[in-house]
Amino acid sequence: MKLKRIILFGTPLVLAGAGAATGGHFAARTHERRMSGLPHLNVVSCNHCHQSSLSRLPWAKPRPHHDAPGGIVVSPDGKTLFIALDDRDEVAEADVASLAVTRRAKVPGGPFGLALDATGKHLFAACRHQDRIAVLDTRDLREEASIAVGIRPTDVAYCQTPAGERLIVPNSGSDDISVLSVTPLRELTRPAAGREPYAVAVSGDGGRVYIANRLAVHDQILSQPASEVTVLDPANGHVLDREALHSAHLAEGIADVPTRGWVLNSMVRVRNLVPITQVKDGWVMSTGVAISQKGGEVTQIPLDEANAYFPDPSGVVASPDGRRAYVASGGADVVTVLDLDRLGAWLTQAGEAERSDASENMALSYRYVAARIPTGCNPQHLALSPDGRRLFVAERLEDRVLVVDTTSLKPVGRIVLGDGGLDDPVRLGERVFTRARYTFQGQFSCRSCHPDGQMDGLSYDFDGAGVGDNLLANRTLCGVAGTEPFKWNGKNPTLQFQDGPRFARVLMRTDPIPQPQLDQLATFIKHLPPTRMIPWSRVGQPLTPAEERGRKLFFATRRTDGTPIPRALQCQTCHRPPLFTDRLMTSVGTQGARDSSGVFDTPHLIGVGAMAPYLHDGRARTLEEIWTTYQKDDLHGVSSYWSKEQLNDLVEFLKTI
Ligand code: HEC
Ligand code: HEC
Ligand code: HEC
Incomplete structure (x- = not known):
């Protein structure tokens, strides 16, 4: 298979060269039209279809690694x-x-979330690249046990329950939560979460755990999205509640008070449904905190001010x-300090209408924001000492941990882990990617819509016509x-173009990103590997x-009864393959009432399992x-002959791409 790809990559070049003198041009056009099924195909290069192997792409090659701090625990x-x-x-x-x-220990698999047990003798690490929890002995930092969990665990919490010690693990890739007993180390149950469960907090008495889900889900494209706080009983893993955070998402942090x-x-x-041109009116997104009170009431309050944003x-x-x-703002390089006495006083006296409109009220935050502490690049995880004084x-992108005295709110020093990696263009590009400084009033960064380079699962109105016209996922x-x-719409030939002047005009409403930073940004993006959607234990295993x-169905040239499927x-x-796109424009009968065109750039399907919702x-x-509700007259592949089981098989295959 691999050999064939390489041969194919070479052959077209030879053919094209030799063909020039012999009327090969005509043959080449005929070949392209026949193979693409597009009778009016204009000039395209041979490697639209004859792509080189994936191993030649930047993300498949070795790159420098950095001492970026993830989770921290005292x-x-x-x-x-x-x-x-x-x-x-x-x-x-x-x-x-x-x-x-004082020490560093090897823990394979991308340790990201951390927790300690009550005695501090065991450290638990959620390893998101290898779908496991590692248990370390804190005396020698040696790994003494490991257990497989769901896909891409991002956090872990320890708690004591009447039924014994528990670990709670949000699995961001499989949208579920692993509930583990500690002795013996065993998975008890794995209830479903919302979309991308990301962080977990334990209630003071250990009776409940709260899981923040990073992405929002919407029922229909024109309905407002909502994300979820999943509430569990850690003793048995039963779901006690699913609280909705309306019109809110990207919840990466959660804390119990x-x-x-x-x-x-x-x-x-x-x-996301208002035309993006309203960025200048402070309209597209704002940062806040959701307060869930006992009894289930949720109030969303803003962290931003009228002309200053903390994305x-x-x-x-x-x-x-x-x-x-304390709330970290990764886009503004700030930690916001909230005075909860003042916030509590406001909550008690505010009427219902005032509370439900609070997140729109940029004049509110001065009431409870006690300070803004500047930090190094891209602060993410936070921890407090047990006495609350540090x-x-x-x-994250500075390779350091800032230490702040909470009485004076002044920095007292830094734990230096690495050199910041400033000689690595990929690292520099990630800094551009996470920095809100490049958008109007610093309202958002690329990461605000593409968390960790992925997507936020929402559709946006980028064209400024009527509300909901030309929505783009x-x-x-x-x-x-x-x-x-x-x-x-396939209009942007390069990453630099995609994020250059037009992007600045439409989305950022400010000066374009300068060329050197734009090049770094493109380099960073090219180094983002596809999102894995199969468990780590299955990587490299046969289907x-x-x-x-499902694979046979994808590559089928005939229906089950033997009738040929037109090329x-x-x-x-x-x-x-291997990119699962021909990089050409086609129509598959998906033009909706609000779309001005039905012709789209064939999307690549690499990591497609992680890309819901689907279609433009x-x-x-x-x-x-795609093939039940939204297929029309077999225009998007021939699917009318599939049984329900065959569709299931196809979907299983798509998730392995
Ligand atoms: C629209 C897609 C497309 C374009 C553009 C295209 N090809 Fe192909 N080509 C195919 C397909 C499909 C096959 C069938 C073999 C396969 O599926 O691997 C093929 C087969 C070939 C083969 C035969 C090798 C084999 O293993 O069957 C050669 C040689 C070839 N193409 C050369 C070229 C050259 C030269 C160009 C540029 C002038 C070109 N192709 C452009 C889609 C394309
Ligand atoms: C307000 C949300 C939002 C922000 C902020 C944002 N994007 Fe996007 N991005 C989208 C949407 C929606 C699409 C799909 C739009 C389309 O295809 O026309 C997209 C598409 C892209 C694509 C094309 C991907 C493909 O497969 O065709 C690239 C590349 C991209 N964004 C990079 C960036 C970069 C770099 C930044 C920061 C400079 C950024 N985006 C900021 C929402 C956003
Ligand atoms: C004629 C070219 C063509 C054929 C044949 C085709 N597709 Fe597509 N596919 C497209 C285009 C174009 C889109 C985007 C349509 C849209 O967004 O409205 C698409 C979208 C998709 C998507 C959604 C991707 C996303 O990110 O939302 C999947 C999955 C997919 N196709 C799989 C398949 C499968 C499986 C088959 C065979 C049964 C197939 N396609 C046949 C062109 C094609």
Whole structure:
């Protein structure tokens, strides 16, 4: 298979060269039209269809790794800080008094979320690249046990319940939550979460756990999206509640405030259905915190001010006395300090209407924002010492942890993990990607819509016509290298173009990103690998029987009864491997009432399992729906002969791409 690809890549060049003198041009055009099924195909290059192997793409090649801090956790005695270094496959230990890194240990699989048990003797690490929880002995930082969980675990929480010790693990790739017992180390149950469960907090009494789901889901494209806080009983893993965060998503941080009976969720308030041209009116997205009170009432309050924005909220922590909370803003390089006494006073006196409109009221935040602490590049995870006197801020793209004295709110020093990686263009590009400075008033960054380079699962109105016209579903940037042209309408030939002047005019409403930074940005994007949608344990394994049947269906040239499927309607013609696109424009009968055109750039299908909702406007909530609800007259591949089981098989195969 691989050999054939390489031969194919070479042959066209030879043919094209030799053909020039012999009327080969005509033959080449005929070949292209026949193979694409497009009678009016204009000049395209041979490697639209004859693509080189994936191993030649930037994301498949080795790249420098960095000491970027992920999750951080403080020992019960407050003396030691543990830091996850997912990009290095390491966990570091630092001494809080001297700020020195004392030890580093290898933990394969991208350790990202961390938790300690009650005694501080065991450290648990959620390894998101290998779908497992590693258990380390904190005396020697040696790994003593490991257990497989769902796909891409991003966090882990430890709690004591009447039924024994538990670990709660949000699996961001499989949209479920692993509930583990500690002795023996065993998975008890795996209930479903919302979309992309990302962070977990335990209630003060250990009776409940709260899981923040990063992405929102909407029932129909024109309905407002909502994300979910999943509430579990950690003893048995039963789901107690699913609280909706309306019009909010990208919840990456969650904290319990036991003294008040609150749960705080950092979040982005999004208005994706209004024309994006309203960015200048402060309309597209704003940052806030959702407060869930006992009894189920949820109030969303803004962190932003009228002309100052604090986008990409990430970690949130509350002080043990319940008087303060801290929220990291990864896009603005700031930690916002909330005075919870003042916030509580406002909540008590505010009427119902005032509370429900609070997130729109940019004049509100001065009432409870006590300070804004500047940080290094891209603060994400936060931790507090047990006495609440030290705040630790993981400055992710700076390779450092900032230490703040919570009495004076002044920095007292930094734990230095690495050099910041400023000689690596990929790293520099990631800084551009996460920085809100390039948008009007710093309202958002690329990451605000493409978290970790993926997509937020929403559809946006980018064309400024009527509300809801020409809605465009967001697309992932993971695995996008080599699939140009970009956008659903295929209008952007390069990444630099995609993010250049037009982007600035339409979306950012400010000066374009300068050329050197634009090049770094493109380099970063090209190095984002596709999103894995099969469990780590199955990587490199043969397809299951169902996936294999689905693969045969994808590459079918005949129906089950033997009738040929026209070349133009075979999946593989348009979604041609290895990129699963021919990079050409076609129509598959999906033009909707609000679309000005029905012709789209054939999307690549690399990592397609992670890309719901589907089709250009996001109308199909699942892969199945593409061929059940939204197929018309066999225009999008010939599917009328499939049984329900065959459709299931095809979907299973698509998830392996
Ligand atoms: C629209 C897509 C498309 C374009 C553009 C295209 N080809 Fe092909 N080509 C195919 C398909 C499909 C096959 C059938 C073999 C396969 O599926 O691997 C094929 C087969 C071939 C083969 C035979 C090799 C084999 O294993 O069957 C050669 C040689 C070839 N193409 C050369 C070229 C050259 C030279 C150009 C540029 C002038 C070109 N192709 C452009 C789609 C295309
Ligand atoms: C307001 C949300 C939003 C922001 C902010 C945003 N994007 Fe996008 N992005 C989208 C949507 C929606 C699409 C699909 C639009 C289309 O195809 O026309 C998209 C498409 C893309 C594509 C094309 C992918 C493909 O497969 O065709 C690239 C590349 C991209 N974005 C990069 C970026 C970069 C870089 C930034 C920051 C400079 C950025 N985006 C900021 C929402 C956003
Ligand atoms: C004639 C070319 C063509 C053929 C044949 C074709 N597709 Fe598509 N496919 C497209 C285009 C164009 C789109 C985008 C349509 C839209 O967004 O409205 C698309 C969209 C998709 C998507 C959704 C991708 C996303 O990110 O939303 C999937 C999955 C897909 N096709 C799989 C298949 C399968 C499986 C087959 C065979 C049964 C097939 N396609 C046949 C051109 C084709």
